[in-house]
Amino acid sequence: MPRSATTTDAFSAIAEPRRREILSTLAESNTEHDVTWLVEQLGWPQPQVSKHLGVLRQVGLVRVTRDGRRRLYSINGKELRPVYDWVKSYERFWEHKLQRIKERAEQLERESQRNHAQAKPPKQ
Amino acid sequence: MPRSATTTDAFSAIAEPRRREILSTLAESNTEHDVTWLVEQLGWPQPQVSKHLGVLRQVGLVRVTRDGRRRLYSINGKELRPVYDWVKSYERFWEHKLQRIKERAEQLERESQRNHAQAKPPKQ
DNA sequence: TTGACATATTCCCGTATAGGCATATATTCC
DNA sequence: GGAATATATGCCTATACGGGAATATGTCAA
Numbered sequence: 292m293p294r295s296a297t298t299t300d301a302f303s304a305i306a307e308p309r310r311r312e313i314l315s316t317l318a319e320s321n322t323e324h325d326v327t328w329l330v331e332q333l334g335w336p337q338p339q340v341s342k343h344l345g346v347l348r349q350v351g352l353v354r355v356t357r358d359g360r361r362r363l364y365s366i367n368g369k370e371l372r373p374v375y376d377w378v379k380s381y382e383r384f385w386e387h388k389l390q391r392i393k394e395r396a397e398q399l400e401r402e403s404q405r406n407h408a409q410a411k412p413p414k415q
Numbered sequence: 416m417p418r419s420a421t422t423t424d425a426f427s428a429i430a431e432p433r434r435r436e437i438l439s440t441l442a443e444s445n446t447e448h449d450v451t452w453l454v455e456q457l458g459w460p461q462p463q464v465s466k467h468l469g470v471l472r473q474v475g476l477v478r479v480t481r482d483g484r485r486r487l488y489s490i491n492g493k494e495l496r497p498v499y500d501w502v503k504s505y506e507r508f509w510e511h512k513l514q515r516i517k518e519r520a521e522q523l524e525r526e527s528q529r530n531h532a533q534a535k536p537p538k539q
Numbered sequence: 540t541t542g543a544c545a546t547a548t549t550c551c552c553g554t555a556t557a558g559g560c561a562t563a564t565a566t567t568c569c
Numbered sequence: 570g571g572a573a574t575a576t577a578t579g580c581c582t583a584t585a586c587g588g589g590a591a592t593a594t595g596t597c598a599a
Contacts, residue, residue, distance in 0.1 A: 293554035294418065294586045295432065306430035307419065307557085311501070318505060326576060339558065341577055360566040360575045368508020375502045375509075377435070381442060382499070384492020416557045417584035431587085450546060463588065465547055484545045484596040 298349040301370050302377075305352075309335075310343050314352065314366060323356065323365035422473040425494050426501075429476075433459075434467050438476065438490060447480060447489035 297303045305311055316332050317324065326344065330337050344364060347353040351370040356363040421427045429435055440456050441448065450468065454461050468488060471477040475494040480487040 292587050292589095294421075294556075295430070296555070297418070297557095302432075302435075303430045306427045308426075309557090311426075314505070318508070327574095336559075337576075338560080338578080342557080345577080362576065366505070366508050368505050368510075371502055371505050372509050374498075375506070378495055378499045378502060381438070381490070381492050381495050384442070384490050385496050385499075386492075416559095416582095418556050418586075420585070421587095433587090451544095460589075461546075462548080462590085466587080469547080486546065 297346050301350055301352060301374050304346055304350045305371075305374070307343070307346075309339075310347055310352075313340070313343055313347065317353070317364065317366050323363040325358070325361040325363055327361070329364070421470050425474055425476060425498050428470055428474045429498065431467070431470075433463075434471055434476075437464070437467055437471065441477070441488060441490050447478075447487040449482070449485040449487055451485070453488070 295303055297307065305314070312333065313329065316329060326337065326340060329344075330340050333340060344353060348355060351367055353364050354367045356365075419427055421431065429438075436457065437453065440453060450461065450464060453468075454464050457464060468477060472479060475491055477488050478491045480489075
């Protein structure tokens with residue numbers, strides 16, 4: 292069995308760096324743009340841009356509007372939500388590290404304070 | 416040119432649903448586990464589990480500890496951070512929708528109030 | 540040492556890419 | 570109608586995949 296299709300879902304679609312690049316290009320300008328504009332911005336051959344747009348379109352990551360012979364593309368962020376929700380559910384696994392560093396620092400702090408207090412333990 | 420390798424980065428590695436399944440299985444139990452435990456939990460052939468673990472290992476999404484003939488795997492969430500940061504940078508593109516719905520609702524509310532106030536506009 | 544157990548690796552196969560290039564399919568303008 | 574423009578699609582190739590099955594590698598236990 293081959294890899295799951297790039298058009299399966301957002302996870303597969305954004306695995307390709309160039310498709311992320313298309314999304315970021317659209318995101319920066321914050322407006323819809325036609326394919327020619329994207330081709331100029333990216334500097335890639337037009338068919339390559341169209342094909343990647345096709346994948347993004349199929350998974351709903353971009354929306355298209357027709358304007359004469361042009362097609363205006365814009366980001367449809369809604370489809371990124373599942374990716375966001377998924378990865379966010381692992382938040383504790385990278386915050387945990389900070390948490391442990393913090394706890395360790397606090398413990399060292401306590402020990403330090405204890406040691407300073409008993410720097411020269413009173414003879415008894 | 417083929418698709419970029421699954422071991423390129425976290426984006427490519429998590430595109431495969433089964434690898435996400437492995438991560439979620441490890442996440443739920445919140446402890447390190449050996450391969451046999453994962454095989455039992457997932458019900459997949461052992462080589463398949465080992466292979467997917469190999470990809471996750473190469474991109475740093477899991478950590479391994481050797482314990483005799485067993486290998487204990489645990490999640491290394493740090494490597495998910497780039498994915499989180501990337502997708503989070505698009506947050507406004509799905510919140511924007513809510514924003515527009517909210518604004519529209521507020522506008523309708525204002526119009527409604529205006530209309531009620533002038534329900535029977537005074538003849539002049 | 541030998542056998543049992545745990546895990547990784549190798550080989551094979553069908554398949555879906557991504558890129559290059561040519562071309563088809565609109566749509567506008569003259 | 571015909572040329573020009575904008576975009577999508579088709580064909581080709583090399584490549585890396587995910588799964589299946591067998592097997593290699595490593596480790597424990599008697």
